[in-house]
Amino acid sequence: MVGSGGESMLTGSAAGGAGPVRFRERFLQGEPVETGVRSSILDSWRRSRDLGLSPDQSDLPFRADFEPDGPIVRAAAPVLDRLRSRFDGSEMNISVADANGTVLLRRFGKESLVRSLPAFQSVPGFVFAERVAGTNGIGLALAERQLIRVYGAEHFAERSQRSACRALPLRDLLSGRIEGVLCFGYPRDVEDPSLETVIRRAAAVIERRLLRQSSARERALLRAYLDAGAAAAADRRRLVGVDELAAELHPGQRAVLLEKAAELISRAQRGAVDVPLSGDRRITLVSHAMTGAGGVEGFAVEAVLCDHPPGATPAIPHQVHEPLDLSPAPTGAPVALLSSAAPADTTDDHHDSPSTARGLVLVGEPQVGAYALAARRRLELLSEAGTRIGTTLDVRRTARELAEIAVPRLADFVTVDLPEPVLRGEESTDPLHDLHRTVVHGIHDDHPFHPVGKRVEYGPATPQLRCLTSGRAVLEPDLRAASGPLAPDADHSARPLSRVHSLIAVPLVARGVVLGVASFHRAEDPAPFEDDDRSLAQELATRAALSIDNARRYTRERTMSLALQHNLLPQCLPDQDAVDVAHRYLPAESDVGGDWYDVIPLSGTRVGLFVGDVVGHGMLSAATMGRLRTAARSFAELDFPPDEVLTHLDNLVARLDREDPASDGAGIIGATCLYAVYDPTSQQCTMARAGHPPPALVTPDGTVSFPDLPAGPPLGLGGLPFEAAEIALPEDSRLVLYTDGLIEDRNRDVDEVLDRLRGALAHPGRTPEETCQAVLDTVAPAGPYDDIALLVARTHALDPHRIATWELPADPARVSDIRAAAMRQLTDWGLDEAAFATELMLSELVTNAIRHGTGPIQVRLLHDRTLVCEVSDTSDTAPHMRRAAITDEGGRGLFLVAQLSQSWGTRYTPQGKVIWAECELHGG
Known part of the structure; x- marks a missing residue:
């Protein structure tokens, strides 16, 4: 069996109530009861216990001041009489209580039940509110404010253990307030599933009868207004309906009229309010008290239209002889009378009087006006909530x-x-x-x-x-x-x-x-x-x-996107001496984007600086950023020049677009990128960009400029070449790379933002960390709609005394001279422990350049964190390491270089190529 509100009945209720009794006994003994009892019953038990009620209490308070012939009694009495006929001969008892739990009406299926029941259950006046009677049908229906069912031991009091009941609140359809309770009581062992349908239908009839009583009062007030037509005629004013007052009245203005009229009625006093109209017109709403034939007191609100435009004459409607249609309104709708016509006016014999028209707008009781006004304001609040709640994520x-x-x-x-x-x-x-x-x-x-x-x-x-x-x-x-x-x-x-x-x-x-x-x-x-x-x-x-x-x-x-973005960005920057670097990543306020940066040590003590931006936001952009950054690092470590790196990235992004099933071949990813390679030996920086903002360059004296680099198309478009530019960067210069989220904002002018950036950077004494923070504090928008990546690099120059260079022709006889000169240089640098490995590597690299390359040949040693050996020639033929067979006389040179060095490789220059090997210095 399912109880009210869709809750299952107590366990064991169909088997004589053993389950409910057991749970109730446990509860009364103070034991915890968390399952097996409906939440509404358990909550009521707890409230009854907290009130100090005793389950053995048998008396109830009696109120003699209840209204025996009030509206709810008049509405419910005929319904209860019909219910008594329906349940004639049964042990059903039917009662109606008011909103305080006081019983107002009682009917019994058997008259003999009256003699067998205690007095408080047979006559009106006794109070069954939960606070005095404990868990019961009437009290719980008022507390839960919905249809409920209480069965046997679910009652708190011992006196009701053999009974069951269903109770349903009765509401005023005008206000929605609970005016009373309809309750069916019957023996515990009698159960009829149709009772829920019966009690709901009976309650609906009672509520409609309550509404008709309100409508009757409204009709009486309207009749009083119509009867007052003679007084209006004596005032010699034209009487028109609200529709005729202003033919061009906007629906919004009409709604304002009705709201103001309802507000006047709800105040329950004489009053007036002006409502402006279009075309310099205005309507004055006037309220006045009135009393119906049955003594019902209310208020009527009339609209007075003054200052008619020249030549305008208000229409005079026909006499309204019959009352307006006041059929009951839909459930929950306030009853308010709107009239588009008013009582007839007598013939106007005073044409020289001011042209003023009057018409009925609303008539009703103050309480009804308050309900109508409250209902409208609730609708306005809900409408406003739709725009004000959830403006951010x-x-x-x-x-x-x-x-x-x-x-x-x-x-x-x-x-x-x-x-x-x-x-x-x-x-x-x-x-x-x-x-x-x-x-x-x-x-x-x-x-x-x-x-x-x-x-x-x-x-x-x-x-x-x-x-x-x-x-x-x-x-x-x-x-x-x-x-x-x-x-x-x-x-x-x-x-x-x-x-x-x-x-x-x-x-x-x-x-x-x-x-x-x-x-x-x-x-x-x-x-x-x-x-x-x-x-x-x-x-x-x-x-x-x-x-x-x-x-x-x-x-x-x-x-999740932030975590992914954080894990895909560099966790720490590599050790290198070419630049001092500081960086920041600031996610957008709305979502994580695909901005990224990277610092990559390159051969020859050079360093590569990346900053890029993948379009879009969310997980897809973050994942695409990770793939793009990984590829960019790989292309950079292959020692491709900046323009070639961007070309490879362009092909990669275009391929990602084609492979994405959601793009339908149209391209949905897209990205911008700026790649700079700084060489501390020459203090030259080579840069190329793909649709990315140019960097900011700060010279040691604090001058800020934005180099005019070839723009290049964004990555993924294809078809256009990328161009690189070379710029001299004196030592202690600052190269500032950033994404467009720093300077582009819907509410700011780009030129003004660049001026701010110029001002924030014009402080040569700041460290890169201080520069990063100053840029974010003064330039970055508050709550950015796009994420921001910022990279500040302060340049260093490699001491010329740590660079050794030799030129030699392609003559094998000169190899020994180069070895001797290199060993002397290592001794001067205090690197004798690296002499053996360096001598072998130089011999192999120079010999290969003489045999397989073309002259002239240059040998260079760089003493930085590591010792770098470089051999360059004008050939573009790249060497490849292979495993030589036992019978081969050669082919082991590069293998030996790879074993002796920390790393080695080849990079191409406009003049040819450079083969380099890097040897770790254990002595620091």
């Missing part, structure tokens, strides 16, 4: 936007509690208990709530944990009358209660994931929260939960 900011939209129009204070994993972009494994205060926002900063960042623990009876457990919003209209602790801990429970009097707790759930809880509090607004407020809070929280979940998922993806 930040979890904390989205939660704060929820609080800001609700204060002060819905609540005085709002708190939002989220699990720590949600803030990191993950799902919480224990969302009911792993909550941290994320937002506290209110009408002023002085609040009684836990501060942001504190862990929050909610007890089992608190509305917050109840809403998280049930997945529905929980309304506590009056916290002072509620049971159980209502704050996260006992030390703070008294403080909020001294300031806050009404609460709505709403779970933040999106796509089946519990994200946290939002609490709406009223403190200075004396009106308690109602069901309409709960529905509004639920709608706001639902929208915010979706935005928070989107932000959470984005945060997770962004965290």
